[in-house]
Amino acid sequence: MSEDILVRLVNVTKYFRNVSGFSKVRDLILPKTQNHSIEVKNITIHLYRSEVLGLVGLPGSGKSVVGKLMAKVVAPSEGKVKNEHSTFLASHNHIFGSNASLNELLDTIFIAFNVQSSLKEKRKHVLEFAEMDASKTYNDLSDFEKSKLMISLAYFLKPEVVIFDDLYRHLDAPFKEKFAMVIDLLVKEQKSIVLMDSELSFIEQKANYITWLSHGQIRKAGLPKEVLPLYKNYIKDYESCRTDEERELFDLDYKMKRANAKEDSTGFSRKEKYGYAIIDEKIQRLFFVSFMLMTAVLLAFVLMINGIGVSERQVINEDQSILKKEGATFTDKYAYALMLGNNDIKGPTNFKVPYGTVFPISGYNDQLYRLDLNKKTYTTPKKNIVYINPAALYDEVTLSELEPYIYDNYINYRDFFNAYLGKSHATINKELYPETNDRYSVKLTKNNIYLHFDDYNELNAFSFPMKNEKKLIDKYKIKDDYWISKVGQGFIVADFKKNTWIYIQM
Known part of the structure; x- marks a missing residue:
């Protein structure tokens, strides 16, 4: 085991909000309401090169969530995760659910892991090692078959970090x-392994370091x-509990610490921390209904005041005047804008979009x-944009020619990529494993291929490197910085x- 740290989790907390109905609306008005479930709390873990780290704990202790945090499948609610290395999360509950063959x-x-050799040959090796054939879909596999497949994938992909989540049993x-x-x-x-399993004998045999999780917290770590x-x-001690009530009370101190995960980090005063618990739910509901009624009355009053002395004809004329001014500002034209930088988009809300959008x-x-x-209507400056006119007579080429x-x-895999x-965006994240997750542009893992999304959040463009550009310029006699075909x-x-x-x- 070397001194090189591949993955760092520093003071990481992960929680999910549990809101519905009245509680959901209440949380919008009372944002400090503590209404979430804590998965892991304030954990720090380092994974070294060539290390086999064993994660142990009862079901629900947070092991799988830690694995997903280390693989950057989920983001932390608090704290930092650093992992800049290729990582394979071998878990039945990961993103492998698919009806595809x-x-x-x-x-x-x-393709997501940038495998360079023949895909057909690589498929053959993986399936032979897993002692399987390709006749089934992934969803049709048993847990035994899924486990074998993921172990085989880990072996042939050879990423820097492999996280095995409950496969051995x-x-x-x-x-x-x-x-x-x-x-x-x-x-x-010199690959690094994270090993989670309910069979301790295997972890004891293979791990050189153990982290014990209890109710989402590190209880002890060491050899x-x-x-x-x-x-x-x-x-x-846990297995000696005979009733559900005894099991609920088991390890109660750690369970309570998990439930109060905010108390260590928010910096609230005592009143801010615990004030929400003093008010009974029925009283909160009464306050909420009263607040909404008062808001409705106030809104009606404001609308009535704004309408006094303004005739309907005057309002219509003013609206039409505004529309005429707006219509005179722009000349209608149907075309496309290719963004060449961190472009400013202004409108109801202002935002920036990256290159390639x-x-x-x-x-x-x-x-x-x-x-x-x-x-909704937005505007953007003409600079840093390539204007694409669908009616223009551009050169017609094929991808094979280029x-x-x-x-x-x-x-080499254009048919595969273009099928997407x-x-x-959700489908792309689920099936292509991008290493970044921006709204308008994502990068494929270990590939210089970027995927770009339109205003409907659907994939509409790829960007990728050019090669032999001088030969391209000579062949097509290109004189400009941008060539549209x-x-x-x-x-x-x-x-x-x-x-x-x-x-x-298009």
Whole structure:
């Protein structure tokens, strides 16, 4: 085990809000109401290179959540997580749920992890090692088969960090031996392992450091010989509880600390911390109803005052005058704006969009483009935008013709990637494993491919590196910094300032 730390969790707390009905509206008005469930509280964990870290704890202790935090599948509510290394989360409850065939699922995972060799050959190796065939979908697999598949994937992907979440207990004896061999081989290759399982014998055999979680908190951490004897006694005490009531009262002090997770970090005064608990729920409801009635009366009064002395005809004329002024400001035009930087978008709310975002243009004037996004009007300066006119007579090319000038990982799998055009952001996150998660642009893990989303949050463009740009310029006699071409139902833009392609599907 080296001194190189691959993953850091520092003072991390993760909670999920539990709001519905009256409580949900109340939380909007009383934001300090403590209405969430704590998963993990104020934990600090370091994972070193070549280390096998064992996470132990009763069901519900927060082990799986810690695994997802380390893999950056979920973000912390408080604290910091640092992991800049390729990570594979091998868990039945991760993002593998799919009705796709195993071949399709494996191809998706291989591309996400930038596998360079033949996908067909790699699929064959993974399935043979897992002692499976490709006839089933992932959702049709048993827990035994899912566990074997994920262990095989971890072995052939060889990421820097592998997190095994409760797989060992689902295996038969021969594959348990194979699993132990995989861990040994990964450690020899200086990979880091996180091991979670209810079978302590396996963790005791493989882990060189143990972190014991209890009700989302670290109870003890250290060498296996220091931690596991204490944990085994703890398990015996828990199993000696005969009734549900006894189990509820077991380890009550840690359970109460978990429930009061905010008390250590918010800095509230005593009154601010606990004032919410003093007011009975019925009284809160009465206050809330009274507040809403008073608000409604006040709003009606304001509307009545604003309407005094203003005739309906005058209001209509003023509205029409405003519309005429707005209509005179812009010339209507249907086109597309390709954003070339951190562009300012102004309207009902102001925001910025990154490079590669494509929005529809509905009008223009000397300085601005008008954008209609989600039935609302916005504007953006003309600078740092490539104007794409769907009616223009651009050069018509095919991706096959441009293949010598396009990044290999995109052009070699273009049919796979292009099948996702028009898919939702949620689908992309679930199936392509991006390493970033911005609203308008995400980067694929270990690939120089960016995916861009439109105002409906659907994928409408890719950007990727250009190669052999001088040959491209000579072949097509290009003289400008930006070259727009028609490709099927979309466009491709060559940005010679950034040596980048942007492929857009309309």
